[in-house]
Amino acid sequence: MPLIERDDSALVVIDVQDNFYPPRRLDVDRLRFDEMVQRIAWITAIADRLEVPVVVTEEDPAHSGHTVPQIRGVLPAKAVTLPKNAFAVWDNPDIAAAIEATGRTTMVLVGIETDICVAHSAIQLHEAGKRVVVVDDATYSPNAAHERGLRRLDSLGIERLSTKELFYDWVRTIEAADAFHDANPGLVVPPGVRL
Template identity: 80%
Template sequence: MPLIDRADSALVIIDVQNNFYPPTRLDVDRQRFDEMVQRIAWITSVADRLAIPVVVTEEDPAASGHTVPEIRGVLPAKAVTLAKNAFAAWDNPGIAAAIEATGRTTTVLVGIETDICVAHSAIQLHDAGKRVVVVEDAAYAPGSAHDRGLRRVGGAGIEILSTKELFYDWVRTIEYADTFHDTHADLTPPPGVRL
């Protein structure tokens, strides 16, 4: 597989909503969840500065709320946010149209839940002929469901990368990475990501 080309990438943020995991839900590893949110916010900021289009999904926003403020606050002006009723993003005609409208054939997926909405989206996009990448440390499901979801998408031939790997695929060279860091010094790497 070739490296991930930023000029052919679209970022899809799946269902990272205010009420999806309320504070009373005890099976949620809050630290891991919060770090995932920070990584997605950082990836979104990087995508914005690299002119990578962003599509955001919100599953049943009337019940689950809207995208968390940490991510909503860094969305590019041209980002598209759409309600999702089928678990797979691709199975929602409006979302599929928004992904197609980017003109990109590589779809980078982040969000929740790894074993359901992320996995369903990855598999359906892959079956539709897209190159699909799941960012493992920018996806979340409680307990062993996260690892099960990653095994499922990996077994389907979908690429699994870390936040760090994605960043370096997008910037490619030492010179470009240095220039990016100098130009965007305000972008501090998120927890667990050493650049």
């Protein structure tokens, strides 16, 4: 597969909401979840600085709350946040329209849940003719559901990469990477990402 072109990418942040996993959900690995949130916040901040459009979804926000503060706080001014009622982003007309309005054909997906909303979104976007890339260390489902979701994507030929790989695809050169870091000294690299 070719490298991810920043000028053809749109970032889709799926359902990373305050109350999606309430505290009583004992099956949630809170450390892994928190690290995923930090990676998504970092990717979102990078997208902002590299002028990659961002579309954010919130599944049933009246029940599941809004996008977590760590991500909300770094959203680009032009980011679009929309409620989601169908699991696949493409099956929500307002979200599909926001994705189309970006003018981009490569959809970079992050968020929850890997085996349902991320998988459904990836599959529907792929079938709609988009290039779909799932950032596998910036997605989450509890326990074995995460790996099951990734295996399903693999079986359909949907691309996966890591947060680190996405960053380097977007910047492409040592000079550009160094310039990015120099221009953004306060942007802390998240856990598990070795640049």
